[in-house]
Amino acid sequence: MSILAVGSTYALLAAGIVIIYKASRVVNFAHGELAIVGAYVFHSAGFLTGATLSGLSLLVTIAISAIGSVLFGVLIYFSLMRRLLGRPTFVAAMVTIGLAIILKAGIVVIWQSRSAGIAIGRQPLFSFTGGGRIAWIDLVSILACVAAFAALAVFFQYTRLGRQFRGAAENPLLAAQRQVNINLILALAWALAVFSATVAGVLFGSRSMLSPQGTIVGMSGLTAALVGGLDSLRGAAIGGFLVAAATYLTARLISPTLAETVPFLILLAVMSWRPWGLFGTVEELNRV
Amino acid sequence: MTTKSPYLFVSYAETNRVLAEPYQRVVITTIAAAILCMPLVAGGYFLHLMNLCFIAVIGAVGINLLTGYCGQLSLGQASFLAIGAFTTAILSRRFGMPFFVAIPVSCCAGAAVGFVVGLPALRFRGIYLAITTLAMHYAIIYVLTNYQAIVGPSASAGITVPAPSLGGFTLDTERGWFYALLIVAALVVMFALNLTRTYIGRAWVAIRDRDIAAETSGINVPRYKLLAFAISAALAALAGSLGAYFTTVVTVEEYTLELAIVYLAMIIVGGMGSVTGSVLGAVFITLLPFAVARLFEALPWQLGTTAFGIQEAAIGVAIVGFLLFEPDGLIEIYRRIAVYFERWPFRYRELKAGGG
Numbered sequence: 001m002s003i004l005a006v007g008s009t010y011a012l013l014a015a016g017i018v019i020i021y022k023a024s025r026v027v028n029f030a031h032g033e034l035a036i037v038g039a040y041v042f043h044s045a046g047f048l049t050g051a052t053l054s055g056l057s058l059l060v061t062i063a064i065s066a067i068g069s070v071l072f073g074v075l076i077y078f079s080l081m082r083r084l085l086g087r088p089t090f091v092a093a094m095v096t097i098g099l100a101i102i103l104k105a106g107i108v109v110i111w112q113s114r115s116a117g118i119a120i121g122r123q124p125l126f127s128f129t130g131g132g133r134i135a136w137i138d139l140v141s142i143l144a145c146v147a148a149f150a151a152l153a154v155f156f157q158y159t160r161l162g163r164q165f166r167g168a169a170e171n172p173l174l175a176a177q178r179q180v181n182i183n184l185i186l187a188l189a190w191a192l193a194v195f196s197a198t199v200a201g202v203l204f205g206s207r208s209m210l211s212p213q214g215t216i217v218g219m220s221g222l223t224a225a226l227v228g229g230l231d232s233l234r235g236a237a238i239g240g241f242l243v244a245a246a247t248y249l250t251a252r253l254i255s256p257t258l259a260e261t262v263p264f265l266i267l268l269a270v271m272s273w274r275p276w277g278l279f280g281t282v283e284e285l286n287r288v
Numbered sequence: 289m290t291t292k293s294p295y296l297f298v299s300y301a302e303t304n305r306v307l308a309e310p311y312q313r314v315v316i317t318t319i320a321a322a323i324l325c326m327p328l329v330a331g332g333y334f335l336h337l338m339n340l341c342f343i344a345v346i347g348a349v350g351i352n353l354l355t356g357y358c359g360q361l362s363l364g365q366a367s368f369l370a371i372g373a374f375t376t377a378i379l380s381r382r383f384g385m386p387f388f389v390a391i392p393v394s395c396c397a398g399a400a401v402g403f404v405v406g407l408p409a410l411r412f413r414g415i416y417l418a419i420t421t422l423a424m425h426y427a428i429i430y431v432l433t434n435y436q437a438i439v440g441p442s443a444s445a446g447i448t449v450p451a452p453s454l455g456g457f458t459l460d461t462e463r464g465w466f467y468a469l470l471i472v473a474a475l476v477v478m479f480a481l482n483l484t485r486t487y488i489g490r491a492w493v494a495i496r497d498r499d500i501a502a503e504t505s506g507i508n509v510p511r512y513k514l515l516a517f518a519i520s521a522a523l524a525a526l527a528g529s530l531g532a533y534f535t536t537v538v539t540v541e542e543y544t545l546e547l548a549i550v551y552l553a554m555i556i557v558g559g560m561g562s563v564t565g566s567v568l569g570a571v572f573i574t575l576l577p578f579a580v581a582r583l584f585e586a587l588p589w590q591l592g593t594t595a596f597g598i599q600e601a602a603i604g605v606a607i608v609g610f611l612l613f614e615p616d617g618l619i620e621i622y623r624r625i626a627v628y629f630e631r632w633p634f635r636y637r638e639l640k641a642g643g644g
Contacts, residue, residue, distance in 0.1 A: 079609065091615070093605070095611050095612070097607065098603075098606075101546070101607070102604035102608070104600065105604060112594070156327035219422075222419070257430075258430070265427065267420075268423045271408060271412070275411070275412065275416060280377075
């Protein structure tokens with residue numbers, strides 16, 4: 001159950017990375033930072049609306065975080081990424097590295113590196129006789145993940161904007177010539193990515209303490225995205241659960257210190273075996 | 289012999305000169321003289337900063353050969369530094385080796401690790417390679433963390449390194465280090481400048497610009513990619529090794545992904561594919577946090593943790609700012625100024641392709 005809950009967090013992170021990669025061929029190295037910043041914003045918003053986080057104040061907090069994250073994604077696109085269109089994609093990736101440093105420093109400046117926990121859904125849903133228990137938040141994580149992926153699937157498959165998105169991802173020039181608003185699509189990609197990162201960050205923060213070091217979770221998300229294939233949403237979901245399972249089992253069976261390195265070992269294994277991931281498009285590699 | 293001009297070459301040797309114009313000789317001599325005289329006037333703190341700059345210059349030249357010249361994006365620089373530092377620590381501490389054995393062996397160890405980390409480059413380009421080197425970085429750091437936990441007095445204390453000594457002379461003053469590091473850094477810069485003008489350097493540039501075209505022109509692409517990784521890692525290991533001697537203690541916590549990014553920032557800021565640029569970038573990025581800290585000291589109110597955060601953010605801002613607004617780095621700004629004065633009072637555009 002813990003694997004499923006952690007895996008859904010990783011899957012959400014991976015989904016954001018995949019959305020940005022699909023839309024713009026940019027690998028976002030700032031995803032962990034975006035998640036943790038989102039969680040900190042959620043924490044502060046919760047503090048402002050009432051410390052208990054229940055009922056109305058919880059709804060208001062969720063609304064603030066959601067709107068804030070979407071606006072922040074749009075802001076990142078128009079202030080940074082838009083200027084990099086037409087430049088090599090690795091330049092944009094390096095800009096996201098710079099963005100990651102700025103965001104991480106932002107946590108230090110704004111929240112003074114305080115560690116914070118998001119106390120929602122800690123109550124046990126039911127307990128096992130062996131001492132294990134399932135918290136509400138675990139169920140919420142899994143449901144949020146399933147809902148997010150279902151919504152994305154419907155969006156890409158059946159809506160006009162979603163079809164335009166896929167078209168723009170496949171061939172931006174042709175799409176632009178067919179009246180697809182590329183700026184809108186890319187801004188939407190960043191908004192969706194930052195939003196999903198925030199959700200993942202909040203779920204992460206409800207399970208462990210938030211701190212600037214927590215941004216390393218982005219690497220698990222990146223690994224999950226690579227395992228599944230950088231351009232495959234279905235892959236992101238499965239990759240997330242695979243990475244969570246591998247990390248959990250290593251921590252349980254071998255050693256907790258090795259578990260921190262496990263995502264990177266998986267990364268190396270995937271890169272040497274199937275660099276395009278489990279569900280990625282094979283010809284992707286020739287374009288990088 | 290025709291009149292010399294920076295834009296009219298009459299022999300191939302002229303296109304390859306390091307110092308293309310007479311005034312550059314004057315500039316270089318002046319800078320060299322100024323640097324040599326620095327310890328006479330500067331205090332210990334300033335010399336310490338300069339020493340950090342020299343070490344950074346060595347590492348930055350290394351990553352620029354790999355990323356700037358050969359076009360192989362690498363996030364593994366911190367692990368190469370760590371390899372150099374740890375090899376030095378092990379050799380000098382456990383086996384009592386003198387520095388003139390430990391440093392070359394560290395470079396060789398770095399080159400060997402660089403070779404291995406470079407192997408994926410035969411298959412990947414661009415961002416995929418960066419991700420692979422990132423994973424390699426964590427794998428190497430994991431091994432070193434475990435090693436440190438085994439040999440060190442405690443898991444986080446690190447390994448102390450004795451000061452290097454030759455005969456009766458021990459290198460333990462900032463001034464002594466200043467001259468020692470200056471010589472090594474100058475040698476590394478000259479080595480790199482010469483390397484980039486040889487077949488090897490031009491092969492790297494060809495691979496960077498279009499690897500398929502390079503292969504068609506008879507360049508052994510895998511060989512030169514691996515050579516770039518090995519030389520770059522050897523220089524990084526040299527920087528790590530000197531850094532270990534300089535700080536007298538080696539801890540694995542020092543060699544984070546942030547350090548690799550800082551080195552990447554140096555060549556982004558300085559100028560990719562320019563040895564002089566890596567020197568400028570290394571000095572800029574090394575001094576930046578100290579300059580920011582100095583700025584905050586001048587403020588009337590105390591900032592505490594905030595100042596620390598802003599110091600960290602400065603490097604991120606430098607990366608983003610230079611990539612967006614001055615992608616060719618500080619060296620391009622220098623070239624523009626140089627050309628302006630060269631052509632003054634005319635406003636001709638620069639004609640020659642950038643070198644050096």
